[in-house]
Amino acid sequence: MDADRAPLSGRGFRAVSYGVPLAFLGLFFVYPLAAILERGLRSGGGLASPVDVLTDPLTREVVWFTVWQAVASTALTLAVALPAAYVLGRYAFPGRGLVRALVVVPFVLPTVVVALAFLAILPDGIERGWASILVAHAFFNVAVVVRVVGTFWAGLDPRVSEAAATLGAGPWRRLREVTLPLLAPSLAAAAAVVFLFSFTSFGIVLILGGPGYATIEAEIYNQAVRIFDLRAAAVLSLVQLACVAVTVWVTLRVEARLSVAGHLRSEAEVLRRPGTARERAVVVASLGGLALFLGLPLAVLVERSLAVGDGYSLEAYRALGRPTSALLATPWEAVLNSVIYAAAAAAIAVVVGGLAAFAVAAPRGSRLLDGLLMLPLGASAVMLGFGFVIAFDEPPLDFRASRWIVPVVQALVALPFVVRIVAPTLRAIDERQREAAALLGASPGRVLREIDLPIVGRALAVGAGFAFAISLGEFGATVFLARPDNPTLPVAIFRFLGRPGELNAGQAYALAVVLMAVTALSVFLVERVRGPRRGWI
Amino acid sequence: MLRVEDVTVAFAGKPALDGVSLEVADGEVVTILGPSGSGKTTLLRVIAGLQRPSSGRVVLDGVDLAPVPPHRRGIGLVFQDHALFHHRDVWGNVAFGLRMQGAAAPEIEQRVERLLALVGLAGYERRSVATLSGGEQQRVALARALAPEPRVLLLDEPLGSLDRRLRDRLLDELEGIFDALSVTAVYVTHDQAEAFALGDRVAVMRDGRIVQTGTADELWAAPVDEDVARFLGLANVDDGRVVRPEAVLLRRAAEDRAGDGVVESTSRHGPTVHVVVRLHGGGRIVSAVTSLDHPRPGDEVDVEIDPAGMSTFADNASS
Numbered sequence: 001m002d003a004d005r006a007p008l009s010g011r012g013f014r015a016v017s018y019g020v021p022l023a024f025l026g027l028f029f030v031y032p033l034a035a036i037l038e039r040g041l042r043s044g045g046g047l048a049s050p051v052d053v054l055t056d057p058l059t060r061e062v063v064w065f066t067v068w069q070a071v072a073s074t075a076l077t078l079a080v081a082l083p084a085a086y087v088l089g090r091y092a093f094p095g096r097g098l099v100r101a102l103v104v105v106p107f108v109l110p111t112v113v114v115a116l117a118f119l120a121i122l123p124d125g126i127e128r129g130w131a132s133i134l135v136a137h138a139f140f141n142v143a144v145v146v147r148v149v150g151t152f153w154a155g156l157d158p159r160v161s162e163a164a165a166t167l168g169a170g171p172w173r174r175l176r177e178v179t180l181p182l183l184a185p186s187l188a189a190a191a192a193v194v195f196l197f198s199f200t201s202f203g204i205v206l207i208l209g210g211p212g213y214a215t216i217e218a219e220i221y222n223q224a225v226r227i228f229d230l231r232a233a234a235v236l237s238l239v240q241l242a243c244v245a246v247t248v249w250v251t252l253r254v255e256a257r258l259s260v261a262g263h264l265r266s267e268a269e270v271l272r273r274p275g276t277a278r279e280r281a282v283v284v285a286s287l288g289g290l291a292l293f294l295g296l297p298l299a300v301l302v303e304r305s306l307a308v309g310d311g312y313s314l315e316a317y318r319a320l321g322r323p324t325s326a327l328l329a330t331p332w333e334a335v336l337n338s339v340i341y342a343a344a345a346a347a348i349a350v351v352v353g354g355l356a357a358f359a360v361a362a363p364r365g366s367r368l369l370d371g372l373l374m375l376p377l378g379a380s381a382v383m384l385g386f387g388f389v390i391a392f393d394e395p396p397l398d399f400r401a402s403r404w405i406v407p408v409v410q411a412l413v414a415l416p417f418v419v420r421i422v423a424p425t426l427r428a429i430d431e432r433q434r435e436a437a438a439l440l441g442a443s444p445g446r447v448l449r450e451i452d453l454p455i456v457g458r459a460l461a462v463g464a465g466f467a468f469a470i471s472l473g474e475f476g477a478t479v480f481l482a483r484p485d486n487p488t489l490p491v492a493i494f495r496f497l498g499r500p501g502e503l504n505a506g507q508a509y510a511l512a513v514v515l516m517a518v519t520a521l522s523v524f525l526v527e528r529v530r531g532p533r534r535g536w537i
Numbered sequence: 538m539l540r541v542e543d544v545t546v547a548f549a550g551k552p553a554l555d556g557v558s559l560e561v562a563d564g565e566v567v568t569i570l571g572p573s574g575s576g577k578t579t580l581l582r583v584i585a586g587l588q589r590p591s592s593g594r595v596v597l598d599g600v601d602l603a604p605v606p607p608h609r610r611g612i613g614l615v616f617q618d619h620a621l622f623h624h625r626d627v628w629g630n631v632a633f634g635l636r637m638q639g640a641a642a643p644e645i646e647q648r649v650e651r652l653l654a655l656v657g658l659a660g661y662e663r664r665s666v667a668t669l670s671g672g673e674q675q676r677v678a679l680a681r682a683l684a685p686e687p688r689v690l691l692l693d694e695p696l697g698s699l700d701r702r703l704r705d706r707l708l709d710e711l712e713g714i715f716d717a718l719s720v721t722a723v724y725v726t727h728d729q730a731e732a733f734a735l736g737d738r739v740a741v742m743r744d745g746r747i748v749q750t751g752t753a754d755e756l757w758a759a760p761v762d763e764d765v766a767r768f769l770g771l772a773n774v775d776d777g778r779v780v781r782p783e784a785v786l787l788r789r790a791a792e793d794r795a796g797d798g799v800v801e802s803t804s805r806h807g808p809t810v811h812v813v814v815r816l817h818g819g820g821r822i823v824s825a826v827t828s829l830d831h832p833r834p835g836d837e838v839d840v841e842i843d844p845a846g847m848s849t850f851a852d853n854a855s856s
Contacts, residue, residue: 432620435587438607439614440685441637446608450633454624 013448014362021356025372028412031397032387033241033379039390040234053235058219063239066199066215069130073137073198074191080138080293081145083286088146089153091283092271099287100147101524106294107143108466108523109516110473111203112490114140116497116512117297118208120304128210136204139297141194142290148193152186154267185255192251199247200240200380202476203490207497216240217382217476224386225480234390237383244380298516305509308502316506320514326495326504328485331511334492338472339518341488345410345471350464352411353418358452360419361426381413381476389480403486409477414467421466425459426452458529465526469519489515538562539584539689539721544593546579546745553579554590555745561689564719568736569747570729572768576745577725578617581691584723585614597688608637613687615695619678621666627653627677628662634685652680655714672703679711683718690722696731708734729769733757741765757781759848766850772811772823777850784846785824787812787831787838796837798822803834814838 040050053059088100106114118136119127126132156179164178180187202217209218216236224233274280306312320331327334388409392399399405429452437447475490482491489511496508539561546554554576561567569577582588584595586607595602602610613634622630631652635645653659656676661669666677675695682690695711696704712735715722726732732739733753740750741761749761758781760766766779773780790796798816805811809825812832816822822840832838 430620432616433622435585435607436614436616436620436622436681437633437637438587439585439610439612440634440681441608441611442633443608446637451622 013445014359017355017358017362021352021359022372024352028388028408029372029379029384032384032391035391036234036237036383036387039230040238043231048231050231050235050238053232054239059236059239062214062216062219062236063243065130065213066217066243069133069137069215070195070198070201073134073141073201074194076134076138077141077145077194078187078191080290081142082149083282084142084290085146085149085153087283087286088150089156090158090271091274091279093274093283096271100150103146103290103294104143105520105523106139107141108469108473108519109140110475110490110519111140111201112207112473112475112493113301113512113516113519114297115204115207116493116509117301120509121297121300128208128213130213132208133201133205133213136208137194137198137201139294140204141197142294144193144197145190146290148190149183149186153183154270156182156270158270188251188254192247192255196244196247200244202380202382207494216243217380220382220386221476221479224389230390233386237386240383241379301509301516302513305506305513308506316503316510319503319507320510324496324504324507326499326507327487327492329487331492331507334487334489334511335514335518337482337486338489338515341407341410341478342468342471344404344407345414345474346464346467348407348411349414349418349467349471350460353415353463353467354422354456354460356415357419357422357426357456361423381474382480384409384412385477385480388477400481401483403483406478406481406486406488407471409481410471410474411467413474413477414470417466417470418463421463422456422459425456429455461529462526465522465529469522469526472519472522473515538598539723540596541580541584542594542596544580544583544590544595546576546583546588547591552745554583556593557745557747559723559740559747559750561721561723563721565737566715566720566722566724566735568724568726568732568739569742570726570732570739570768571742572727575742577727577742578693579745580742581614581693581723581725584689585612585691586610611685611688613682613685613690615678615682615690615692617693617695618698619674621674621677621681623665623667625666626662627658627664627666627669630666630677631680631684633681638685648684649680652684655683655717656680657710671699672707675699675707679714683714683720688721690720692722692724694726695724697726704731711735741768743768760850762850775820779848779850780822780842781846782811782823782825783809784843785822786841786843787814787824787826788841789832790837790839794837797840798838800832800834800836800838803831814840816840
């Protein structure tokens with residue numbers, strides 16, 4: 001039907017919406033990736049086999065740990081989050097919107113903050129190691145499962161299950177034979193996202209892992225920064241990329257197989273108030289347990305930032321204004337840096353991501369660009385940071401010391417999220433709206449201004465907010481690129497952790513609290529503008 | 538004068554429109570009547586410029602529209618399910634086309650107010666379109682399309698999603714509005730009652746072709762073939778011959794005597810009752826009766842046919 005559809009968008013705008021994102025990704029994603037490839041497969045003058053790195057027992061150990069901890073983290077996250085997803089997917093109750101909003105806070109919290117929260121709450125002796133990594137991953141990813149599965153659950157027609165009941169199926173049979181199969185695509189999608197995030201986890205593993213527990217991501221950092229074996233880091237990056245590609249491919253296959261065509265209902269038709277005392281107990285217990293799991297670590301983090309000796313004081317916060325041996329700047333300057341960098345990154349991400357969303361969502365949108373845009377998500381932040389370091393180290397592309405390189409890499413990390421937020425809104429615009437506008441005399445440019453932009457404006461604002469929050473907490477890439485005299489908040493926290501002494505630890509906790517507060521505030525503002533919800537982010 | 542000349546459109550090799558020609562005089566309302574999938578909507582999209590024809594042209598007042606993009610054609614379209622701008626209120630929707638023309642603010646105010654009054658929505662200016670009922674949305678869509686005074690107004694099953702009673706009322710209103718503004722319009726529908734009520738002329742469409750054009754009376758009196766006759770609701774079609782039900786006269790047979798046939802069933806359609814008679818000589822015939830004292834199922838009846846109500850397709854084809 002589209003073949004001879006008269007185009008309603010201007011040719012110039014279409015060229016820009018393809019050109020800008022492609023140029024941005026070409027220079028800042030493909031080129032650094034090529035640099036990693038070159039570094040990994042060449043040494044001296046000629047080709048060098050990476051087999052030595054691949055067969056190193058250390059590499060095998062790292063890959064094995066990365067895989068099993070990701071599987072275990074996913075299972076734990078599902079176990080923790082599903083009761084809440086059920087409650088949000090089936091019941092209407094006062095404060096339901098607030099719960100949906102609050103549950104996202106841990107997800108957008110910087111990994112460094114989450115790591116510190118678990119350092120603070122877990123008793124000495126077990127605060128580092130695989131167990132704390134798994135729990136921190138679950139804490140971090142609960143939002144993914146609750147939002148993805150909960151939203152999907154709320155769209156399932158309850159009459160299907162009622163039909164099964166009239167055919168003689170009891171509650172467990174209905175769960176097993178009706179609800180779960182219908183939920184499967186959302187379960188698979190959520191599990192895949194959690195697996196990917198756990199697989200590429202960096203900040204949490206670096207801080208909570210201690211010696212002997214490194215994911216591929218953390219090991220890339222170790223090799224590049226601590227051992228300074230750039231070739232090994234490059235080869236590990238390629239291993240990481242391959243693993244992620246396989247995971248994504250398997251996920252897409254599984255999702256395609258599981259997807260059941262069905263009519264999704266609107267939440268208003270599905271949700272009902274918990275009627276019986278038992279139902280109310282289920283709601284309270286599920287949400288209360290989740291609140292405890294998510295709230296307690298953050299509360300203890302705040303408590304620790306105030307603890308001095310046996311009492312409490314604001315000493316750690318007061319010290320943030322003073323120069324410190326841990327940094328070449330005062331901690332407050334790091335706060336300011338972070339906010340400026342994050343604002344710049346959000347601006348870049350919204351312009352590039354917004355244009356890309358138009359290109360992707362166009363009626364004959366680019367699948368290639370769509371795929372390319374998602375890659376930075378899988379390529380992982382550490383890889384991007386490392387790629388920047390080895391790619392932009394000589395003229396004419398010697399940007400390593402430039403201040404603007406930090407917001408650029410942060411924008412790259414945030415880009416897939418912006419596209420994922422904006423593109424569905426654009427796709428949801430009925431093409432006939434544009435046709436109606438054209439028939440009422442609107443030129444292509446006018447259609448864009450009168451129809452597309454007003455509708456998508458809110459999504460762009462939400463995208464900007466998320467890009468800002470993500471950039472604020474971005475650690476994996478920034479740690480490679482932030483200059484010692486211009487640290488960001490997460491980098492400053494990490495530096496404090498590397499120093500002994502109670503005041504350094506206290507300042508790390510205090511900075512983490514500040515970072516949490518700024519992030520929470522930006523997310524809160526996003527939730528205020530976003531209105532009706534699409535998708536889960 | 539709008540002229541569609543020999544327009545063909547093919548989707549993936551399958552023709553959606555196959556050599557369609559149509560003329561609409563200034564101030565004339567032509568309805569396109571056809572089942573779904575017959576190409577009606579595609580024809581409207583071609584006229585509006587939203588769909589490029591594979592061949593043929595659309596000419597408006599002597600000018601070939603091929604190089605003219607949709608936003609400069611001055612052709613309005615009322616979409617099937619309205620396609621209202623949900624990010625604007627009622628006023629914003631109706632004012633849109635006037636703003637595109639660069640009309641002055643006072644003129645826009647005045648015109649929007651007049652149009653909303655015309656469609657019976659005075660005072661609705663600041664209402665969000667999402668809060669309107671189906672019928673109200675339809676009126677907004679109509680006002681929006683009429684506001685910039687299009688040279689031709691296209692309507693794509695505008696009443697399709699409304700219930701029967703609302704449809705009948707809006708149909709009356711549409712007729713009044715078309716008359717009052719002497720609109721030149723092409724109105725697409727699959728409902729023959731709508732087509733007959735609104736159209737100065739009716740074009741019957743099937744499989745991407747226009748198979749017959751004429752006034753309602755002309756079509757009723759002499760459908761071009763069996764399919765058209767059946768589509769118009771003429772039941773008594775066989776052997777290249779059609780007998781209009783109102784020309785079938787029934788008389789109860791005298792007591793204890795078999796008539797020409799026996800009444801099988803009756804059903805009321807508004808003022809008339811359709812009486813289905815199984816003929817003893819084989820076959821069935823439907824009679825439209827207006828009397829309340831009509832024959833009941835099981836009654837023996839004699840059947841008489843008014844020759845004026847009979848026509849043969851061969852005649853029509855040659856005429």
